[in-house]
Amino acid sequence: MKEIEKAYNPKGVEDKIYKKWEDSGFFNPDNLPGKPYSIMMPPPNVTGVLHLGHSLENSLMDAMARYQRLRGKKVLLLPGTDHAAVATQAKVEKILMEKGIKNPRQELGREKLLKEIRDFSENSKKIILGQIKKMGTSCDWSRLAYTFDEDRNKAVNEIFKKMYEDGLIYRGFRAVNWSTKGQSTLSDDEIVHIPRKAKLYTFKYSKDFPITIATTRPETKLGDTAVAVNPKDLRYKKYIGKEFDVDFVGQKLHIKVIADNSIDINFGTGALGVTPAHSLVDYEMGVKNNLPIIKVINEDGKMAGVAGDYEGLKIEDAREKIVDNLKKTGLLEKEEEIEQNVGTSDRFGDIVEVLPKTQWFVAVNKEIPSRGKSLKDLMREAVGKNGVKITPKRFEKVYFSWIDNLRDWCISRQIWWGHRVPIWYRLNSDLAEIYKQNPEANRHLLDSESRFVVSETNPGDNNDKDYWIQDPDTLDTWFSSGLWTFSTLGWPQKTKELKMFHPTNWMQMGHEILFFWMARMILMSSYALKEIPFKDIYIHGILRDENGKKFSKSSGNNIDPLEVIEKYGTDALRFSLLSGVAPGQDQRFYFEKVEGARNLVNKLWNISRYILTTVKKIERIEERPEPKTLYDKWILDGLDFTTSAVTTCMNRYEFSSASEIFLRNFTWGMFADWYIEVSKIEKNKDEILLYILERLLKLWHPFMPFVTEEIWKNFFDNDNNENLLMIQGWPEILKDKRDIKVEKEVKLIQETIVSIRNLRAENKIEPAKIINIELNIKNTKLFEENLAILEGLLRSKIQIKKSKSSVPEIKILIDEMDAEKNKLRIKKELEEKEKYAANLKQRLENKEFISRAPKNIVDAEKEKFTKVEEEIKNLRGQIESLS
RNA sequence: GGACGAUUAGCUCAGUUGGUUAGAGCGUUCGAUUCACAUUCGAAAGGUCGGAGGUUCGAAUCCUCCAUCGUCCACCA
Numbered sequence: 001m002k003e004i005e006k007a008y009n010p011k012g013v014e015d016k017i018y019k020k021w022e023d024s025g026f027f028n029p030d031n032l033p034g035k036p037y038s039i040m041m042p043p044p045n046v047t048g049v050l051h052l053g054h055s056l057e058n059s060l061m062d063a064m065a066r067y068q069r070l071r072g073k074k075v076l077l078l079p080g081t082d083h084a085a086v087a088t089q090a091k092v093e094k095i096l097m098e099k100g101i102k103n104p105r106q107e108l109g110r111e112k113l114l115k116e117i118r119d120f121s122e123n124s125k126k127i128i129l130g131q132i133k134k135m136g137t138s139c140d141w142s143r144l145a146y147t148f149d150e151d152r153n154k155a156v157n158e159i160f161k162k163m164y165e166d167g168l169i170y171r172g173f174r175a176v177n178w179s180t181k182g183q184s185t186l187s188d189d190e191i192v193h194i195p196r197k198a199k200l201y202t203f204k205y206s207k208d209f210p211i212t213i214a215t216t217r218p219e220t221k222l223g224d225t226a227v228a229v230n231p232k233d234l235r236y237k238k239y240i241g242k243e244f245d246v247d248f249v250g251q252k253l254h255i256k257v258i259a260d261n262s263i264d265i266n267f268g269t270g271a272l273g274v275t276p277a278h279s280l281v282d283y284e285m286g287v288k289n290n291l292p293i294i295k296v297i298n299e300d301g302k303m304a305g306v307a308g309d310y311e312g313l314k315i316e317d318a319r320e321k322i323v324d325n326l327k328k329t330g331l332l333e334k335e336e337e338i339e340q341n342v343g344t345s346d347r348f349g350d351i352v353e354v355l356p357k358t359q360w361f362v363a364v365n366k367e368i369p370s371r372g373k374s375l376k377d378l379m380r381e382a383v384g385k386n387g388v389k390i391t392p393k394r395f396e397k398v399y400f401s402w403i404d405n406l407r408d409w410c411i412s413r414q415i416w417w418g419h420r421v422p423i424w425y426r427l428n429s430d431l432a433e434i435y436k437q438n439p440e441a442n443r444h445l446l447d448s449e450s451r452f453v454v455s456e457t458n459p460g461d462n463n464d465k466d467y468w469i470q471d472p473d474t475l476d477t478w479f480s481s482g483l484w485t486f487s488t489l490g491w492p493q494k495t496k497e498l499k500m501f502h503p504t505n506w507m508q509m510g511h512e513i514l515f516f517w518m519a520r521m522i523l524m525s526s527y528a529l530k531e532i533p534f535k536d537i538y539i540h541g542i543l544r545d546e547n548g549k550k551f552s553k554s555s556g557n558n559i560d561p562l563e564v565i566e567k568y569g570t571d572a573l574r575f576s577l578l579s580g581v582a583p584g585q586d587q588r589f590y591f592e593k594v595e596g597a598r599n600l601v602n603k604l605w606n607i608s609r610y611i612l613t614t615v616k617k618i619e620r621i622e623e624r625p626e627p628k629t630l631y632d633k634w635i636l637d638g639l640d641f642t643t644s645a646v647t648t649c650m651n652r653y654e655f656s657s658a659s660e661i662f663l664r665n666f667t668w669g670m671f672a673d674w675y676i677e678v679s680k681i682e683k684n685k686d687e688i689l690l691y692i693l694e695r696l697l698k699l700w701h702p703f704m705p706f707v708t709e710e711i712w713k714n715f716f717d718n719d720n721n722e723n724l725l726m727i728q729g730w731p732e733i734l735k736d737k738r739d740i741k742v743e744k745e746v747k748l749i750q751e752t753i754v755s756i757r758n759l760r761a762e763n764k765i766e767p768a769k770i771i772n773i774e775l776n777i778k779n780t781k782l783f784e785e786n787l788a789i790l791e792g793l794l795r796s797k798i799q800i801k802k803s804k805s806s807v808p809e810i811k812i813l814i815d816e817m818d819a820e821k822n823k824l825r826i827k828k829e830l831e832e833k834e835k836y837a838a839n840l841k842q843r844l845e846n847k848e849f850i851s852r853a854p855k856n857i858v859d860a861e862k863e864k865f866t867k868v869e870e871e872i873k874n875l876r877g878q879i880e881s882l883s
Numbered sequence: 884g885g886a887c888g889a890u891u892a893g894c895u896c897a898g899u900u901g902g903u904u905a906g907a908g909c910g911u912u913c914g915a916u917u918c919a920c921a922u923u924c925g926a927a928a929g930g931u932c933g934g935a936g937g938u939u940c941g942a943a944u945c946c947u948c949c950a951u952c953g954u955c956c957a958c959c960a
Contacts, residue, residue: 007922193957200960215960228960267959279958343958354958394887398955401886405956511955541954546895548953579908580896584888586953588895592909599922610919654899660907661897676919754926760914761926767915836904848940857902857941864903 002613002714008605010569013710018133021709024721026069028140029076029501032727037073038501039065040485041132041139042509042517043147045084046121047091050131051551052543052589053510055561056581058135059574060508060540060655065138066702067650068505070730076501078488079132079139081125083148085418085477086190090182090347092117092417105183110416117417134562136570136705138726145488147480148419155487156480157422157456159528164454168363168375168527169411173447175276175283175293176410178355180301182348184414185359187476188280188407189515191343191352198342202269202334203326205248205255210239212333214268216340217278218326219318222251222307223296226274228285231259233270249325251308258289277356280407293356301353315353358447360412360421360473368527378526379403379519388522390537391653392583395514402515411476418474424459425469426451432467439472446471482520485533506653507534510542511584538653541586543577548588564594571704572598578703579660583653600664601707604700607672608711611689618715621691624734629682630786634746635675637738639692642666644736646699659703667696674750681792695731745782749790752783752808756794759812762825771796774811776803783808807867809874823882830875833868840865 025031029038039061044054065077096104096116104113125146132139145152163169177186202214211227229236239257246253262281263272276286277295286293296307303310303318310318326332343352364376373381380403382388383396390396412421425446427435435442446469453459460468483491485507489498503525509518518537525533544550545557552558564573576597580587612618627633642662649658671692679685694715697708705726712725756773765771773796777783783790783800791798803809843849843861850858 004919006920191958213960216958217960264959269960272960274960279960281958281960338959341958352958398887401956514955582897585896586889590895590909593895595922596908599920602922603920606920606923608919613919652899656897657899665907672920673924680918758926762913764914767925832904839904843941846940850940852940853902860902868904 002618004609004613004714006606006609008569008602008707008710010571010601010706011566014134014136014565014570014706017706017709018136020719020721021138021724021726022141024724024726026721026724026727027077027138028142029074032069032074034072034074036076036500037065037068038076038078038504039506039508040078040488040504041080041137042507042513043080043082043145043481043484044128045082045087046124046128047084047087048124049127050561052559052561052564052577053551054131055135055564055573056540056543056577056587057508057510058132058137059577060538060581062135062137062139062705063574063578063655063702064506064508064650064653066705066726067730069138069726070698070701070728072729074500075138076143077137077139078143078145079129079137079141080145080147080484080488081128082481083121083146083417083477085474086182086184086186086347086413086415087477088121089113089117089415089417092120095120105416114416131561134565134570136574138705143488147477147484147487151490152480152483152487153419154456155483155491156419156475158492159483159524160422160475160479161454162528163362166369168366168368170361170363171358172361172408173293173356173358174361174408174410175278175280175354175356176359177280177343178299178353178357179345179348179350180299180353181350182345182415183299185357185410185412186345186352187410187478190346192346193341193343195339195341197337198340200268200334200336200338200340201323201326201332202336203332205253205273206246206331207329209244209246209255211236211257211271212269213271213273214334215273216338217319218322219303219307219310219315220275220278220296221248221273221322222253222303222310223275223277223294224248224253224255224273225276225286225291225294226256226258226289228258228260228263228272228274229270230261230263230265233263233265236271249309249322249329251310256289256291258285258291260285260288278354280354283354283356295356297353297355299355359410360423360471362409362411364406364408375523375527376403376406379406379522382522382526382532387532388534388537390539392539395511395539395584398511399514399519402519409476411479412471412473413476414473416474418477419480421471421473421475422454422456423452423471424455425449425471426453426460426464427467427469429467432469435469443472478516478520481517482524483528485521485525486529491528502529502533503531504534506536506538508538508540511539512542514539536653539584540581541584543587543589546588546590548586551589559589564591568594568598569601569706571601571707574705575600575659575703578655579664581655600668601704603668603672604696604704605707605711607667607676608693608697608714610676611693612711612714615686615690617686619690620694620715621687625687625691627688630742630745630749630782631675631678631682631789632685632688633739633742635671635692636688637735637742638666638670639695639731640734641736641738643695643699643731644733647730647733650702663699663703667700671696677793678789681788697725698728698731701725748779748782748807749786752810753790753793755808755810756796756812759810759822760794762821763812763818765812765814768795772813773798774801774813775799776801776805776809776811778802778804778806805870805874807871807874809878819882823879826875826878826882830872830879833872833875837865837868837872840868 041061044050065075069075093104101107177191179186198216200214200216201218202212204212213227215221240259243256246255274282274285276283276291277293278297294306296304298304301315303313305311345352365374367374383399427449431445435445458465458468485504486502489495489502491498521533525531549555572594576594627636645662646658697712701708709725716723775783775798780800780802840861844865
């Protein structure tokens with residue numbers, strides 16, 4: 001007889017099995033037959049190690065990949081990591097600062113700092129990849145990619161060039177978001193708004209200026225070049241178009257009064273001081289009205305030279321001084337405290353300033369040559385009816401509203417960790433010399449240089465090589481991760497992989513990167529390949545702790561997935577995550593859940609242990625065995641139904657229903673609790689048990705790959721690769737409907753068994769004691785045929801007597817029965833049934849119901865009524881016989 | 884300010900086109916250990932589905948309003 005351990009011990013087997021899978025080559029689609037199916041794993045940032053959220057993603061993707069592989073597809077699950085430009089540099093700089101290096105960029109310089117970041121990220125990468133393996137992820141390691149490796153860099157340069165040539169990438173002097181702390185620009189999406197208290201000042205620039213304005217940022221008013229009013233505002237109509245020279249706290253300003261429909265007549269004074277240099281909204285107004293841009297705040301967060309008396313002051317100090325000044329001159333009319341939202345940098349945390357700067361942008365509204373559409377148009381078309389399906393659908397709306405508000409995308413960053421902007425400027429020899437002496441300080445030489453070309457490498461020849469300077473900036477990290485679905489497949493080369501696996505079939509992600517990533521992938525792919533990068537998108541929620549709080553380092557509630565795996569095993573972790581996932585919905589994680597999952601894994605183990613150690617011969621059963629008894633029919637039908645349901649669920653990305661409702665219920669509730677127990681009584685069921693076990697292992701494999709693979713080994717006496725469960729094929733769907741008659745009969749028997757067990761428990765009859773029972777029933781044949789089961793499961797001697805009742809009337813023939821107690825119980829039951837019957841009766845007497853409800857519903861209600869009537873009669877009889 | 888989501892048993896959550904006496908897991912109570920599994924087995928208790936209206940023969944499910952919690956977007960200056 002086969003020896004199998006009493007409990008499943010994941011620790012001993014997981015690593016071995018993973019190695020076996022990896023060595024088999026089946027992670028690589030080249031070794032698989034069938035139609036291609038591809039999933040690109042969202043590359044985790046190399047800022048640190050993986051957390052439970054990543055475990056959820058790995059579980060989702062791997063479950064889908066394994067499911068598709070079992071269904072005979074040529075599955076590519078492509079792994080990778082993301083250099084995460086700003087995030088990683090910010091992180092490493094922080095670590096260095098904690099080590100005492102106050103200003104890492106200054107103290108280390110570009111090359112040394114880059115080395116620090118590279119070392120850090122290589123280390124995180126190693127840990128991350130190890131963690132992905134621990135999760136059992138069946139990804140193709142031979143195609144491992146990194147957003148910052150050579151191939152991906154080529155793709156980045158190529159697309160930059162293409163977009164530049166199409167006029168979609170341009171250099172512009174525009175108002176951009178600026179992080180003083182990070183000393184870099186930011187895209188609109190990298191800003192998080194946080195509420196804070198601020199003071200709103202209402203004042204006039206000067207005594208002779210007719211309009212009062214309000215602001216929370218008086219210091220920026222030094223850069224005002226206009227006042228905007230609503231054209232319908234009668235108070236100010238007469239001033240529109242007029243220009244004024246004013247003396248604002250000692251500075252000369254030239255203010256033009258302009259009309260703009262976006263101005264709210266009822267807010268504040270109904271007039272807005274326009275600062276094109278330091279507000280994105282004002283900047284756009286400035287462009288429309290041709291207003292000059294006056295930059296009064298510098299990159300270091302201090303007032304600029306044009307600010308006159310205020311030059312060199314910190315923003316807060318300048319503000320204070322200006323307010324003082326306004327008070328003194330009596331120009332300040334009101335000062336009130338308001339709640340305001342302020343934009344901060346998501347990575348550096350400081351308040352973001354808006355500054356005018358020369359940067360590189362992607363034009364989203366500009367028409368793409370020979371396509372008659374803008375990037376925005378492409379992005380809009382890609383989702384919805386004829387494009388990507390987002391699950392859940394509501395995120396489509398979120399996406400569209402984001403598109404509508406999209407501005408040109410600033411892609412150049414002043415940090416060092418990232419893809420260098422592939423632009424080279426040709427300076428005059430002396431300027432080149434000056435620049436090289438201090439690049440940081442002489443950046444403006446490049447900004448004002450009109451001779452430049454797009455190139456990966458120095459475009460100069462031996463004569464002027466030294467005068468060509470590459471743009472020191474790097475690209476927004478999302479510029480490179482936007483290419484992920486195709487840069488990983490060899491683009492810009494026309495590889496056969498690209499043709500085979502693009503567009504990808506499925507993409508899953510958290511809703512927090514919908515804009516950052518999904519939108520950019522759609523942009524890049526529909527532009528460069530004219531393909532929407534994926535067919536379906538699945539949005540999952542974020543994992544929270546047991547109190548509903550976000551996991552984060554600062555709240556100290558982080559859980560290391562490896563710790564969970566160590567304690568409960570990977571399969572348990574995977575199942576606990578997958579069984580609770582609902583699209584777009586946040587999910588709580590707690591250890592009781594994993595414990596329950598671990599118990600389920602062990603249950604499957606023990607089911608297998610029982611079957612494999614008791615059957616005469618372990619063998620694979622290809623054909624659906626012929627059912628001999630009622631329970632055989634029931635369980636085989638159940639398996640068919642479960643197979644069909646699980647398949648449907650997986651095709652719809654309903655991981656939770658597939659695993660929790662159907663598989664768990666069938667495995668534990670039907671197969672273990674009933675059928676295996678029955679098989680001990682009815683005997684000779686090796687074929688059916690083995691047949692079901694094999695299919696169960698396959699159905700469970702996407703959710704719990706390790707334990708199923710480990711059990712599967714017992715079917716073979718060698719460990720050839722082609723015997724691995726992961727490629728054995730998905731169970732065939734034979735039929736998806738259960739036989740209603742069989743269903744009903746089994747239900748009747750099970751209800752009878754439960755009732756009798758209940759009676760035993762209530763009357764405190766020892767479970768071991770054999771008792772005599774009399775069953776009065778119309779359908780004696782059914783009960784006679786299943787007598788052995790009833791007697792076996794109930795430890796009873798049962799006499800079946802013919803009666804008119806279609807529900808069994810149970811009599812326990814024993815002295816210890818407490819008649820009073822019994823009567824009470826029956827009375828209670830009777831009451832409930834009578835209430836129910838009254839309910840049904842009312843419904844059936846309602847003419848509207850009879851005439852309007854569909855016939856099958858009415859018939860079902862009638863049937864229910866006759867049944868409950870019978871039960872009531874039965875119970876009444878029992879009471880009588882007891883008294 | 885705008886949009887979206889959640890509210891179902893003590894806890895965590897299912898409930899897919901409106902039609903079962905509203906389900907599961909955990910927890911609780913009672914009982915069981917030579918027979919695959921105490922990481923187990925058996926039994927039970929526990930909910931007027933956030934509130935108020937409406938549509939319908941019929942509402943946890945659809946509509947309106949309200950309440951509470953949460954998320955995203957947005958520089959009302």
